[in-house]
Amino acid sequence: MSDRDRAGGEDALDLAAAALRAHTEDGWVLARPGLLERVRRAFRPSAPVLGTHELGDFRVAADVVVDGLRTAVDALPDAAADRISCSTGGDDRLESVLVEVAVAFGTPLPALAGRVRRVVVARLRELLGEAAPAEEAVQVDVHVGDVVRTLREVR
């Protein structure tokens, strides 16, 4: 469209759109801390997972289990959790865990997979007690979800 074809007001409209695009609302600046705090305290409903300790059975939210596994994997110096999914059976017993990790370039993958599996099983034991499945009974597949130069790009 040439300048001559432009209807009256279109130049002003373009300028106004650009002005709005560059503008951050005062309301956002004021609301942001409260919104972030509210989200940080928010509960995320999720399916129950069976745990057992000396006093008997209990249930823990799958979201808590996933969060616990994420922090365990992230504690490794050369891996970061990318995806984690859990499957439970009819009595809420944990049956399988799938962990995908991102690794730093050059990391020997078979050794890393073994270490990821060990920290996952150990954390499951902490979280679920005797209801945690044994290592050989649990399907813990470690996939390389994303190979990155540095873990800084993931964590």
Next chain:
Amino acid sequence: MRTTPPGAAPDGAHPDERTDERTDEVLARRAALGDRDAFGVLVDRHGPALYRYAVRLLDERGQADDCLQDALLAAWRGLPSFRGDASVRTWLFTIVRHEVHARSRRRAGPGGAAPVDAEEVLERIRDVRQDPERTSVQAALREALDLALRLLPPRQRSAWLLREVEELSYEEIAQVLGTTSTAVRGLLERARTTLAATLEDWR
């Protein structure tokens, strides 16, 4: 006394939040695993645009805070089931639009929203333009645009904001509005015509 070093993010935000190089998709996957810091980065990255969008769809600025809060909580809770069929940004705008729509429907009641008086809007735009006290042309233009936007039906207004201000593609806008790219093209055409005509006297 607490001081904020130059370049630090304000209001207690993590200093890396403005320079975080992780993609939205990586942050979303991390947030789905319970990483609240990753979600905080997403909020800081897209929050200003989501707020800008919500404010202009709701008309009442006081409602934008509650709307954003509900939308962000819905996003946090929905992240574990987010599969990446749309971009994270498009998905967030879609959630905000649903929240806005629900609030607008509740507020309007069974009779629908009250009509906007076009003459009154034009009069107010003339006042903004001629105000000798105005200190910034940019601010005056924004104010005039906000008034003009009130003349648009919700879907036209939404499409125009997403395209011209937030720079989403036609396809992305269609996802947010739950329609087709062809329908978006029509909405934008009508919105532009109305807005340009409303701002015609602005020189």
